[in-house]
Amino acid sequence: MKAPSFAYERAESLARACALLHQHAGNARILAGGQSLIPALNLRLSQPDLLIDISQLNELRHITVTATELVVGALTRHADIERSADVKRLFPVLTQAAAQIAHPAIRNRGTMGGSIALADPAAEWPAATLALDMSLTLASERGERRVPADSFFKGIYETGMAQDEMLKSIHIPLPAAGTRSAFGELTRRSGDYAITGAFVTARKSGATLSATRIAFFGVAGQPLLARGAMAALDGTTGDAAAVARAQACLAADLDPIADLYNTPATKLHLSRVLLARLVAQLA
Amino acid sequence: MNAPVPGLKPTTYIGQDVPRPNAKRLLAGRGQYVDDIRLPRELHAAFVRSPHAHAKIVHLNLDAARKAKGVFWCGSGVDVARAVSPWVGVLTHFKGLKSAPQYAVALERATWQGEAVAVVVAQTRAQAEDAAQLVEVDYDPLPAVTNMETALDPATPVIHADLGDNLAFTRGVDTGGVQDVFAGAHLVVEDTFRFGRHTGVCLEPRAITADFNPSEQQLTVYLGNQAPHMMRDIFAKHLDLPESHVRVISRDVGGSFGIKVHVYPDEMAIAGIAKLLGRPIRYLADRLESFSTDIHAREHLVKAKLATDKDGRILAFELDDLTGIGPYSVYPRTSAVEGNQVVNLTGGPYDFKHYLANLKVVFQNKTPTCQYRAVGHPIAVAVTEGLVDLAAQKLRLDPAEFRRRNLIADDNYPYTSASGLKFEALSHHACLDKLLKLMDYKGLRAEQQALRAKGIHRGIGLAALIEVTNPSALFYGVGGARISAQDGCTLRLEPTGWVTALTGVTEQGQGTEGMIAQVVASAVGIPVEHVRVITGDTDVTPYGGGTWASRAAGIGGEAALMAGHTLKANILALAAAILTRDAAGLDLRAAQIVDAATGEVLLPLAEAARIGQYRPDTLPRAFQPELTVSRQYGQRDWPFVFTNGIQASYVEVDTDTGFVKLLKHWMVEDCGTIINPLLVDEQLRGGIAQGIGGALFEECLYDDTGQLLNATMADYLVPMAAEMPDMVIGHVCTPTKSSELGAKGAGEAGTAGAPAAVMNAINDALSTLSARVTEQPFTPERILRALGKV
Amino acid sequence: MENAFQLAVKVNGADVAKTVEPRTHLIDFLRNDLGLTGSHIGCEHGVCGACTVLVNGEIVRGCLTLACQTHGAEVETVEGLTESGLIADLQTAFHQRNALQCGYCTPGMLVCATALLTEKPHATREEIREYLSGNFCRCTGYEAIVDAIETTAKNRAAGKQLAATNNAEAA
Known part of the structure; x- marks a missing residue:
């Protein structure tokens, strides 16, 4: 099971990477951590002419806190996030989620940006971008643009990135006072792709929830916000009746698709169980 | 004055925890697995495999592949057939078993998704794979037979027209009057059990490097395999070479579990191409190929019944087993064995007289199935123990008490089972007692009750079992299989007094080499470090069966013991000649010739060995030292020497998610004399984990067209460290009298019973919720369905 | 060799300079080019862990890392860890x-x-x-x-x- 032949360029700067991407648009793939791309090459599911290796661009590997947001460079590895004190302090759900991504050896190389840019429907980070209302900075020879995560994911492995664009950084707005969040996923074995997984975040004033955001992954063709469930919980205390209403909304919100071992009905049921458990954690 | 030296006492390594000497090499990354061996001028092969489960090969175009970079040779099934003759996987003792001729590479028709249809040989594996992509195959897809339940329907196409139908084998057992017993029974329980197909997933994929030297017509095959002598015979026969012109070398083998004891078409093709090209050809199945071409096993649908009297005594079992084996019966062991074992073993631990069984083995267009660790046992044990727990539940008897009433009494041997199995001596009751104590059964039941009140659903599952070990020639030989039913051991005394042991049994990690060293060291009377063991080379080792059916310790160990006794006697004769004393008064202990009565040291073994090898001129004229000996042993007292054991599983079921958490696992078993507890315990633990894999995770998923859907390690779920429980192991020891050593096998009992124990534990946890699962693996979805939640 | 890459890497403490194809995985480079056959090929899609080696002190999958990605890095295998006595x-x-x-x-x-x-x-x-x-x-x-x-x-x-x-x- 050997990869097909391809040309290889080590980009020494972001500008060089963008230039190469522009030049070979459509026939080149960006190699970041490689933990999804290389298996696809090995299985010959992907046969690009050129790999543009950006893994040495240290300018894209950072976790920075500003007055308003946490900025994560696209090449920040899962393990960096898992170990970051800033992330743990500001977004403990991201610390938790990082520890659930595959296994330590994968987390040492796989990057947050790579995961988001690939838009694997079963991956944790794309859903996190939705739940935490992140925005993404995309770079190309044409310049940079910033897009909200909400409009980034278009379908299975499909995003709003143009062929000559690459992800540069991820921007996470700092949590407002009273924000609570929870993360969970159901996997058969540790590190497996989740049957269902979710991030839940809400602001709590007194016992009342507001600005609730719930993003699921592993259930549909792309990560998605459970908007019905979010509305059902907003303005409630997350009590049993509200949770039941939110659970009921998931059928329409998620419209799950089957995986190898689970029918849509099972995935919906498990998503409902998970949602209730996560809402309980907001308390 | 020095104090008198205390005399040396006899010592033995039998029963000692001796770490395996060969493990040090593996720990240093110095293993020699097939893919680690490099030969000069070697070439690499890649196969083109059918994407269809059943298709006619209309046209095959190799032109583009032949022109690709680095390519040395390309061939179709016809090309390979010039070097490799076809085979048919039948044996005469499975009466009526039929199969079709199978070729190394498909000729006109592919019969499962993954069957090879062409081969490419190139300078590197990557180049071979590049070229394989360029092979153009024009297929005409044919209807695929996938569902074994409809395989025999008149409307279902027949896979091999010449065979008339899709029925490979059938067998019945009827002890007579069974229906009457059921009709008159106090209680009859019945259930249907489904078992998902699974496969071995050896971490080292199947691997072969075949080298043919045309000048000597000599074929040397480096093969990850359990039975090198069997493979030597087969290569010779199907490549048309004298057996002595074939050498099979199996050095380190990265796991086998029965997977690496069969004839694989691609391996035969590689050997044939090596003969055609006169160059070494190397091939390592990649993981996708492993999933679609390593043998599968355990796809069974079983309907079974159990009858008891009012006191909960088992009166009768009835069994109806349907199993699908793929398009061919696998050569040379056949694919009838697993179903046959299910028929033989069902009800095995229990004392009952009436048995009615019916087995149907059918062809399908899926990967061929054959013997995989614990062949048939996991099915028979799950069916038996599932029904036993169900009966206990209906009778409101504690499952342990129900077993106590029905397990064959420990003093009731020899015993012949309803299915006709002969048991020399088993210890079911002793094992049960020990298990209950070990796990604190009563305490655990109390904990379970207390937690139930808090909405926590825990379950305890028991599973008693018997295991086939130390097979006689009745397993294969009587049916015409050229698979050795004996094994040999050759011992060579080196001039230093160390011993080199050559054995026909093989090492795939079980600890065969360590076990043989312990037996030899004990028998001869030397430190275990002074024994070097050589396995897995047909040019060197004595002819023998190899390691399978839990036979290495029981058969190979006994041969080593016999050889050790003989070598010791010869050494003492030599020492007697040197010392001019009577050999009867001498003994060999800790590498010293001693006075047998006092233990007084008379002569170092090294000195005796030196004289024996270099200075025989100093010995009496009539005395010739015999310092190399060989002995062979085949077990002939019983068809098989059975072992027994019992397992327990403790689980917690999350009734909202259907997830099962394994809390702990216990096993008490009786494999007779234990040569090395450290090795035996880890065999059992590893076996249990493999059984748990089948119970909770593993299944080869196919769609209706015969496409294998989960042929990656991300999708086919094997047991990993985070989910496995700690396992407590205990032993009862009833040595077999069929050998002096008294050892029985221990390689498969863990796998045999674990799925049943886990199933019963889950069902125990679900019992208050009126839910029950009998379809393995017990996925969250299946448990949720049983609970009515999805 | 197609798209040859001049690789310089430190393996088990020794500097190695080799020409490799970009598609060569680290595990194949170690096994085939350097004869370090201690690390094994198990699945070649990153799941089994048989090819785990250290790159700059961190564990990685040898089958999910291209040899050329280790240019300038330090790689350690079971052979090196054994010989150092660590x-x-x-x-x-x-x-x-x-x-x-x-x-x-x-x-x-x-x-x-x-x-x-x-x-x-x-x-x-x-x-x-x-x-x-x-x-x-x-x-x-x-x-x-x-x-x-x-x-x-x-x-x-x-x-x-x-x-x-x-x-x-x-x-």
């Missing part, structure tokens, strides 16, 4: 506990355990199991492996304790 205690613990059977997963397990013992020297059994969850062993059922790593961790902690005590006394 994991002799771990290897002894594996041996004594029979924490290996066929041995095919063992180099990957040892390398993974090396990282674990550095990162989490006081790991609990659950943490050990979790850390190993990406390394497949078909033979042992894992318990002996967990035991061997736990023993090594305890011995190392006790050794450090002893060293600290001795230093304190010396001071």
